[in-house]
Amino acid sequence: MAVTAKRITALVNGFMLQSLFLFLMTLTAAVTSKENELYIIALLVLVLKVVLIPYFLKWIARKIKIEEGLGLYINPILSLLIVIVLSYGAYMFSRNIMGIQNRVETASFAISLSVLLTGLFIMVFRMKALAQVTGLLIMENGLFLAAVELCGNMPFFVEIAIFFDVFVFAVIIGIFVFRINELFAHIDVDKLTTLKG
Amino acid sequence: MEIFAILGITLLLTSVPLFVKGARKTGIINSAGYFIVLAVSLILNYRLLHGRISFSDFFYVDSLSGYFLLLIAVVSFASSLYSIGYIESDVTDKAISEKESRLYYALFNLFAFTMFFCTVVNNLGIMWVFIEMTTLTSAFLVGFYKTQKSIEAAWKYIIICSVGITLALFGIILFYFTVSSNGGIRSLNWTDIMAVAPKLDPKIIKIAFLFILVGYGTKAGIAPMHTWLPDAHSQALTPISALLSGVLLKTALYAILRFTLIMNKSIGPGYTGNLFVFFGLLSLALSAGFIIAQKDIKRLLAYSSIEHMGIIFVGLGIGGPLGLFGALFHMFNHAVTKSLMFFGAGNIVKKYGTHNMRSIHGVTQALPFTGIFVVAGVFALGGSPLFSIFISEMMILIAGFTQGAYASMGIFLFLISIIFGALVYHFNRMAFGRKPEDMQATKEPLGGKLAFIFLAVLVIVFGITMPAFFDKLIKASVDILNGL
Numbered sequence: 001m002a003v004t005a006k007r008i009t010a011l012v013n014g015f016m017l018q019s020l021f022l023f024l025m026t027l028t029a030a031v032t033s034k035e036n037e038l039y040i041i042a043l044l045v046l047v048l049k050v051v052l053i054p055y056f057l058k059w060i061a062r063k064i065k066i067e068e069g070l071g072l073y074i075n076p077i078l079s080l081l082i083v084i085v086l087s088y089g090a091y092m093f094s095r096n097i098m099g100i101q102n103r104v105e106t107a108s109f110a111i112s113l114s115v116l117l118t119g120l121f122i123m124v125f126r127m128k129a130l131a132q133v134t135g136l137l138i139m140e141n142g143l144f145l146a147a148v149e150l151c152g153n154m155p156f157f158v159e160i161a162i163f164f165d166v167f168v169f170a171v172i173i174g175i176f177v178f179r180i181n182e183l184f185a186h187i188d189v190d191k192l193t194t195l196k197g
Numbered sequence: 198m199e200i201f202a203i204l205g206i207t208l209l210l211t212s213v214p215l216f217v218k219g220a221r222k223t224g225i226i227n228s229a230g231y232f233i234v235l236a237v238s239l240i241l242n243y244r245l246l247h248g249r250i251s252f253s254d255f256f257y258v259d260s261l262s263g264y265f266l267l268l269i270a271v272v273s274f275a276s277s278l279y280s281i282g283y284i285e286s287d288v289t290d291k292a293i294s295e296k297e298s299r300l301y302y303a304l305f306n307l308f309a310f311t312m313f314f315c316t317v318v319n320n321l322g323i324m325w326v327f328i329e330m331t332t333l334t335s336a337f338l339v340g341f342y343k344t345q346k347s348i349e350a351a352w353k354y355i356i357i358c359s360v361g362i363t364l365a366l367f368g369i370i371l372f373y374f375t376v377s378s379n380g381g382i383r384s385l386n387w388t389d390i391m392a393v394a395p396k397l398d399p400k401i402i403k404i405a406f407l408f409i410l411v412g413y414g415t416k417a418g419i420a421p422m423h424t425w426l427p428d429a430h431s432q433a434l435t436p437i438s439a440l441l442s443g444v445l446l447k448t449a450l451y452a453i454l455r456f457t458l459i460m461n462k463s464i465g466p467g468y469t470g471n472l473f474v475f476f477g478l479l480s481l482a483l484s485a486g487f488i489i490a491q492k493d494i495k496r497l498l499a500y501s502s503i504e505h506m507g508i509i510f511v512g513l514g515i516g517g518p519l520g521l522f523g524a525l526f527h528m529f530n531h532a533v534t535k536s537l538m539f540f541g542a543g544n545i546v547k548k549y550g551t552h553n554m555r556s557i558h559g560v561t562q563a564l565p566f567t568g569i570f571v572v573a574g575v576f577a578l579g580g581s582p583l584f585s586i587f588i589s590e591m592m593i594l595i596a597g598f599t600q601g602a603y604a605s606m607g608i609f610l611f612l613i614s615i616i617f618g619a620l621v622y623h624f625n626r627m628a629f630g631r632k633p634e635d636m637q638a639t640k641e642p643l644g645g646k647l648a649f650i651f652l653a654v655l656v657i658v659f660g661i662t663m664p665a666f667f668d669k670l671i672k673a674s675v676d677i678l679n680g681l
Contacts (some may be wrong), residue, residue, distance in 0.1 A: 108288070125361065127247060132356055138618050139363050143370060150374045155385055158322030161367075167327050169359065172333050176352055192349040195428040 003083045003118060004076035011070060011122075011134050012057045017051035018115075018141055026148050037156045038148075044163050045144075051171050053137065058172050061130060062182045075127045075147035083121060087114035115142030128185040129177050133170070140166055200240035200256055200317050203266070204233050207313060211306040214299035220288045223302050224281035224644065231274040231309075238263070242670055257388060258318035260673035264525065265316045265451045267670070271655070272443040272532050273309045275648045276436040279540050280305065280507075281641025283436055286547070301341065301434070306442065308334045313449050322385045324452055325366055328416060330359045331445060339441075348431035350425075357425040358416055365412025365452075371405035372397075372456070383422040387455055394462040402463060408457050410472060413548040416449035418506050427487075430499035431552065435543025438495065442502040442539065443532035450509070450528075450538040454678070457513075462680055466516055473514030474605055480507030484499070489619045493552045494542050496625060498535065501578060504616055505531040511609055512593040517600060521675045523592030530585040530659065532579045537652040541571035542643065545627070547656040548639070554623055559632030566630055566641050570649045575624040577656050579617035585659035 005011040023045045025115035074082070089111035094106050119139030123132045147154050156161075180187050211232045217223045245263040252584040258266075284301060287293045294302070318324050332355060340351030364454040373392070380393030415422040423571050430438050432467070457469045484504040491497040505527070512524030549557050561568030577584035590613065597606040658664070 066444055112328060116363075120360070129352070130623075135361065136356070136359055139360070143363065143366050146367065146370050147373075151377055152371065153479075154370070154373060155320070155383070158320065158385060161323055161326040164347055165329050169329070170332055172336065173355065176336070176348070176355065179340065179343065179348050179354060183343070189352070193350065194346055195353075195431070 003079050003122065006070055006072065006076065008061045008070060008128065008130050009058060011126075011131060012054050012061075015057075015134050015138055015141075016050055016054040018138065019045060019054075021067065022141055022144060023050055025145070029148055036186075039051075041148075041159055041163075044160075046164060048167060049137075049141070053120055056170060056174060057130060060177055064178065065188070068127050070126045070131050073127070079121070079125065083114075083118050086117040088123065090114040090117060105150060109146065112142045112146035112149065115139070115145060115170075116144075127188050127190045129189050131178070132189060135175050137166070137170070199237050199244070200252070200258060202237045203241070203270075203313055204310065204317070205232050206234050206237075206304050207310040211303050211310065213306075214302045215418060220226070220295065220298040221281060223299065224277070224284060227302055227306070227494050228274070228281060228644065229376075231270070231277045235270040235274045236289065242267055243666075244671055246669055247301045247502060247671030251319065251388070254388075256317050257386075258317050258353060259677055261454070261677045262316045262671065264670055264674045265447060265571070266313060268447060268529055268532050269309065269312050269316070269444045272440060272536050275533075275536050275540075275652050275674065276439050276443075276641045277305070278417065278644045278648035278651065279439070279543075281438040281644035283434070283543065283547075283645070285642070287557060291330075293560055297341075300340070304338050305437070308338065312444060315448050316451055319370055319386045321387055321390070321455065322453075323397030324455070325362070327370055328365075328413070328449060328452055329359070329362050332362070332416070335437065335441065335445065338437040339429045339558040340428070340431075340438075341374040342435050347432040350428035353541055354429040354661045354664060356423045357422075361415025361422060363410045363412070364408050366417075368405040368456075371401055371408065372459075375405070384443045387459075390460060392458055394459050397459075398461050399464050402460060403468060406456060406460050406469065407472075410453060410476070413449045414476065415452045416446070416646065418446045418480075418503050419455065419476050419510065420483040420503060420507070423480065423483070423503050426503060427499040430502065431493055431495035435539055435546070438498075438543070439536035442499065446502060446506055447528050449504045450506070454513075465575075470514045470516050475514075476600070477507045477512075477514055478605060478612075480504065481616075482608065485612045485615050485619070488616055488623075491623065492554055494545065494557065494623075494627070495552055496552050497554070497620075498542055499539055501616070501620065502535060504613075505535070508590065508593065508609075508613070511605070512589075512596070515593060515597045515600060515602060517596050518675055518679070519592055519599075519607040520596035520616050521678050522671055523589045523596060525620045525671050525674055525678075526592065526659075527586070527589035530589050530656070533652050533655045533659075534574060534584070534586055537570060537656065538574045538578055538647065540648055540652075541567050541574060544641065544645065545571070549633075550635070554627055557627045558630035563636050564641070565637055566640060566646060566649070570653055571624065572628050573653070574656075575599075575620050577660070579620045580613060582616075583657070583660050587658060588663075590668075 005014055023042055026042035026045055030042055091110040094109040116139050119135045123135030213226055245260045249259040251257040261468045284298050288298050309500050311327050315324055315327045336355040337349045339354050340347045375398045376390055379398050380396050382389055417427045430441055460469050480503050484500045486499045509524050509527050515552050526540045545560055546565055557639045
């Protein structure tokens, strides 16, 4: 959904939906493992990634009144095909190269790696600054999935610190999107090419 | 205790701009603070010679981290001295407002705080968070002038480094996966992981290390992930350029070294060594090309940072007592010399109002004080004898040749001589020749002069002799890198 999106709101909605699934997965993991820390983390996912950050991104998009298009280098169908190939690559990588025997671990590793690659794909092949931010947040979701599924969870205070970090990142990057818009009257990252060589 | 003193003072200095009015006064208090930090970090290093310090598993400091901490303290002290005059004249020229100068000092201290924190923390996850924090705090300092160019540089900086660091986090998660499933402990503390290092799955940590090297390598300015570096270094405020180039790159390198130690204990030094030499030589080759064809003075220095990071990586990759000693010593020499050159370049850019080297002539006439230091500094930076960089480059070369790495040492020698020629050519054209007719020679602020003298003394003293205390410090760090 995030890959085929042509408009910023659609992309952000895709991210929101993905974060919602991430929340459900963390909640399931919390219920099965009965670790209190995981409940708190699930709650943080819900508050930050499903509500606050998507709302913030949409608010920026409204505030700077840019036109909705994302500026695609590659059209939606081809993008989808490329991401499917990337996901297959991620699966082969985790099965053959990592040599993980357990099937559940292979699958979850493959999924998180393909989410990571999808985020990277969006960052590279979309022109708008906001799309790059969303791509990075999607990559971060992939990492989070790996942390929850493979390792149970990371040490608690590390998780909290990472959440804090993502939050600060989103705020700061928002400020920079405003500044770019103020100075250049657009947020097309492909036009930021003065500094070279 | 010293750790808390250092972290406490930097945090306290962050709040000084709230109470003190006037850019000059704030700057002086700031420098005094960093002087104390420098003194405390020397005491800390002295104590570390007799053993490691850890505090409730959260803070962990050994000689290696102490050495990096000292590096940060030296460059931040010099940079805070230089800031006094630089920011004051920016406020008088109306380049920035009085309010922005306060913001500058607050961010400067926050940036230094995050770097200090990276070196003293035990938990590799928290270290990751603080390395990302260094990007976020310094991004504002890169985009401080709010011109189109500086905002573009800040955007690229924050996006490229964040992607890099995200990949590094993936590597950390993989490490944690094998630590918890093969090592049987649920912890990201470096000390705990080191204890179970031999049990880790070699296949997984090899892949994890690649992610970490690429991720943190982005922040350390290693080619081909260096693309943010020339933009950010050239657009940042000059005191910040010195901090970015002198110590931020090394902080990322410190994080890589912590993982390297785990790797070496687990599967031996061959794997990481080869990777280091490869990326080091690649950085040297790439920066050589850009240095020859460069027009912008600050970008020239930025590419030279990539070159020196390459040299450090080659030294670390060659390894052995001499190679590691050379690499660690080179970190210090590069930090000191490059800060000196950035300060010189900052004064030149301010005086001539341009970054373009083709329209800068007669620096020794227009800025007599800066001129002398810049001319001496460029020879030091290129690595001519009598200056400290020469010594550390020789150490790495000797280590490489004695180990029989003839091919890579040949390439290394060839590239550093090309870069030496190019640097001297560029600076020769700027330093001498006729200054523009209407330009008056000006007096330079005292703080700036003190910063120049402080750094130049370090460059020259370490070029001629090796103080016994410093020798011990580096040897203790080398022992840690060798896994003793």
